[in-house]
Amino acid sequence: MTAEDVASVLPERAAAERLALTLAGVSKVFGRGPAAVHALDKVSLTVAAGEFVCLVGASGCGKSTLLSLVAGLDQPTGGTIDVAGGARPGLMFQEPALFPWLTVAGNVGLPLRLRKVPRAERAVRVSALLRTVHLAEFGKRRPHQLSGGMRQRVAMARTLALDTPVLLMDEPFGALDAMTRDILHDEIERIWQERALTVLFVTHNVREAARLGDRIVLLSSRPGRVVADWRVEVPRPRRIDSPEIAAVAAEVTDRLREEVRRHGR
Amino acid sequence: MTAEDVASVLPERAAAERLALTLAGVSKVFGRGPAAVHALDKVSLTVAAGEFVCLVGASGCGKSTLLSLVAGLDQPTGGTIDVAGGARPGLMFQEPALFPWLTVAGNVGLPLRLRKVPRAERAVRVSALLRTVHLAEFGKRRPHQLSGGMRQRVAMARTLALDTPVLLMDEPFGALDAMTRDILHDEIERIWQERALTVLFVTHNVREAARLGDRIVLLSSRPGRVVADWRVEVPRPRRIDSPEIAAVAAEVTDRLREEVRRHGR
Amino acid sequence: MAADTLSGLDALDLAGRESGGSTLSRVWAATWPKVLALAFVLGIWQVVYWSGWREPWVLPEPREVFADLARATATADFWHAIATTLRRGLVGFALAAGIGLVLGAAVARVAPLRAALGSAITALQTMPSIAWFPLAILLFQISENAILFVVVLGAAPSIANGVISGVDYVPPLLLRAGRNFGARGLALYRYVVAPASLPAIVSGLKQGWAFAWRSLLAGELLVIIAHRPALGVRLQGLREQNDAVGVISTMIVIFVIGVLADTVFSYADRRLRRAWGLA
Amino acid sequence: MAADTLSGLDALDLAGRESGGSTLSRVWAATWPKVLALAFVLGIWQVVYWSGWREPWVLPEPREVFADLARATATADFWHAIATTLRRGLVGFALAAGIGLVLGAAVARVAPLRAALGSAITALQTMPSIAWFPLAILLFQISENAILFVVVLGAAPSIANGVISGVDYVPPLLLRAGRNFGARGLALYRYVVAPASLPAIVSGLKQGWAFAWRSLLAGELLVIIAHRPALGVRLQGLREQNDAVGVISTMIVIFVIGVLADTVFSYADRRLRRAWGLA
């Protein structure tokens, strides 16, 4: 490698450095033969560091599959996925996936324990996280003693405890009432800004996507492909019931509706 | 009992007959001693036969607990629950609760099998139900091969296969995209009218409640109490994005917001 | 019809899941069936005895057996025998548990090991204790270790199989969650796989205890040591003497120890289920 | 760093879960570890033999044992012995499975039965086979039924315990779903409890088979019939003749049968896991 090469490569690399996620022609096929399901087909997508990207699409279009691939929990059938810095992204699953043998505090504290955070510090962080999701008094409960929405919030706190620079969230607020959700929108936005996180956020609620995202990416159904990509220009702080958000949501909804119709549903 | 008594009682009883569900002072306490959780406190509620009642409330306020009591899966700590005709209501759980050892068709067909519906008729009914939830081609799949939203739709089809006059649904459309949900709103409304069902429907989506419900009942948090009860006068067919529905939703949302705020969240 | 009535129908379905009631009524609910069962067995036995179906030296009277048991319990040898056998059983079981857990954990998650040893574990489990006696003597001469060897070979495969079955059925979602949290290798085992398979492991340990105990009672015949009476030796000795009374009273002792062992496992199991929200 | 690399780290964690690859490579992956393990064991044995650690009549050479095995397999008696013992094993196991499943199902869901018998089941499981011999002869005289009796008493408790453990860990949500669908009593068992506890039941059946087989090899000594050779009698006979070569070659036969039995259970288990999305 010559000196010139290095010079010419550097700016490019710097640009690449700012990309947190790069998906290039990612495909995922489940099973083999005639029963094979083409969940994702040549999805290409880049997410800049610090960007908040919302992923929308019809039920079963491959959103969860995509997150799972990005998290490195599954292997793509084709294409490549690059996570800047090689850090494993934190994933909040669509189901709460709480460990039944641990208390709420134990669940939230597990990622800390795995990183060998000392006990005292752990206790402080866990109670801060539980406060964030408004479950401060529930640390000693077991998952089976919680309501559906509470479980989802515990899962969110646990994912936040991961402290990864890239966060993947699969419908984190699906089981929450509008009020609690609004509050958590503020919380996640605050944390995202504080920690300068990169977030890939799956939701069915287009308003939610418009409320939170820098970008909204629309996936088509079977096979999943990126069919639209909006930049949400509404300045923050945003309110979910503001007319600007409603306008963005309306546009996305129209496109989504068209997409779903095209696939016969 | 004298003849006069009978005469005077009859009209009353006729009125009572038209009630599908009667909850009188129902309380539910989990655990004992200082750790006891008062999930429901003296909830009284009646649902007329053929009525579509939506239940809203903050996360963890006791909605699922209430449905579980009405379904007879749990015993109330106090009060009584009467289901007209003694028929056990069908319950669609908040989680899909699919049986992993059965295919999608097997899951949907199980309630029919338990009622000893002959195989041929069962096949016809199962495929009709799968068509209703737009999963016609997925009958042979296993639950673990489905997406979150698909699983929820299978659970809905399975609950519809129960053919009970009273249907309890716990956030049936929480994991669905807006389009699929709109379609299923139409489907459930159609089935409700066709079968003259009584429905008790838990949702976090206030618009959804306004779109579907004859009434919307608001539950407060810990302990859960009925704090408001609206009659939705918007004539059917309704559209979820119509201004009338938005107006109803706004009213309910305001009250709900107030309720949540009162409880410090 | 009230929902109460409906759920009344489920009362039987809920057996063993309901935990309510006062302490007294719980103790009573746990006791009367045992007492009844015991009375039933003793009753049948006594009636058969009275019927004169078999001579008393073949099928002795309950009274005689309990008298013998009472006599035996008054001797130091009896308690020494129990103590010796229990000690061997516990040591052997602990060894077997250690080996079985490690073996099971390794075989469950390392594909080549599983291909190599998976079936061998069950095959070893089916090998009768006496088949190991020559090898035990070869390796350990006439020593307590020979007994432990037989006990470990009897129980470890069973425990390993419990672990394997538990690990195989860990919900994939929990595994994925654990891996996403950065749990790898041992950490994944410690924080996810092990706790998730704990129910199957406890069940495997229980089966392992039964294997250990049976192997022990056979294996004790390998090493009959000075001044150290043991239950296995006692049982065999009484049987050699065709002492029906003694054999039955020793069986009662073994039975009681079995019940106590089960109580320990059941306790662990119940705590587990309570924590998991299953009981 | 690519996600591929990251997941590469998990390769070991995924052992036994990955099913991809061609048939040939799958067969190869399943075979080489077994061959290696076998070669390893044989190698050690041969080296120990060559070292002259023990006299050849105590620890014979592998070659000699396999020659003996080859000779034995050429005789009709050998195959008769295997056939007789296998038949008894299968009949006894089927009986034990029937009794164990019914007993386990009943005890798991009927609280008083559980209180009465729960611990007794484990206690019976720990009772050595020889303790049952007198009762077996008393009840069944010298007949095949005496053997079956011992086998059933050995295996049924283990199977019942598997069922109980399985039933105890059925996810309550699925139970509630079943009950909501109108499944009561037997129907709830048939459509929800039984399939949900199938993994634990298969695991219990596997343990039960091991108990059955061990009890059988001991119990066969109860009824020794001319011209009906049996593996248990053969093992004991060779042991009494101090025929180390014969004992080891019979152990190999028992081992191979154990491996085959495990293959059957593993197959059932793998199918189950595949259907449930666990493998």
Add this chain to the structure above:
Amino acid sequence: GGSPQKASGAGDPVTLRLGYFPNLTHATPIVGIKKNFYADKLGRNVAIEAKTFNAGPEAVEALFSGAVDATYIGPNPTVNAWQKSKGQAVRVVAGAASGGAAFVVKPDITGPEQLKGKKIASPQLGNTQDVALRYWLKQHGLNTTKEGGGDITILPQANADTVTAFGTGAIDGAWVPEPFASRLVKAGGKVLVDERDLWPGGKFVVTNLLVSTKFLKAHPDVVKNLIAGQVEANDFINANPVEAQQVVNAAIGELSGKVPDAKQTADAWKTLTFLNDPIASSLRDGARHAEEVGLLQPVDLTGIYDLTLLNEVLKARGAPEVKV
């Protein structure tokens, strides 16, 4: 259980269930059955059903439970059966074999004085060989305890394991019956005591014929014919030892799946005598010895023998009668 058949009239068919062990000291019943000596004497009306046992306890259990009517068995279980049933269940009606036990030790042990501190095996606490060992040691001034303590450690152990243990040097000797004694010699042991040398005339019971009292009372004629068959069998064995060995080896092979080594059988055979006299004195002396070394509660053996039928048979053949 069809044991207590009603007294047989002339024409009633009877089944005689006879137990024995597939083992050298049971050559009498093996030859008797294989060569039809019993069948010939019992006639067409009596079917003989052979039952084979692995060890004494099962045989006694079977006798007690009515699963067999008679069985060949060693002296030790004989005394147990007598004692446990308070002298009611069984009677010894004939002997079958004598001898066949020895004290084999490592070659460097040449006398009792060298045994101090050594480990010696016996088949089972309180059995014939165990008693013989302890009594012999006592006579030579060495004391032992029931629990295995004393000057010498006695390890009761299954005979098969004893041979293995001797082979690995884990024990220094053992007092065992044939064919284990021969095997110990083959494994480098040396006979220190041949038990025949300790008994008058070199005879002591190792196998006798035990009959259930019920059967004996119900079918004395059948038992008499059984004894007659055995006498013929013993005569044949003594006249044709080589053929008898072949028959016995074949029968053991048939039952256990493996024919024993002919040479080993021949070696062990030399230490055995097949005879009809139960050698009552050796049984009684054995019991007395057991009492002396503290292994047996005093037991009254009066009436255990019922040799009238045997003596009738012997008398008819012009052979000398035996005495209790």
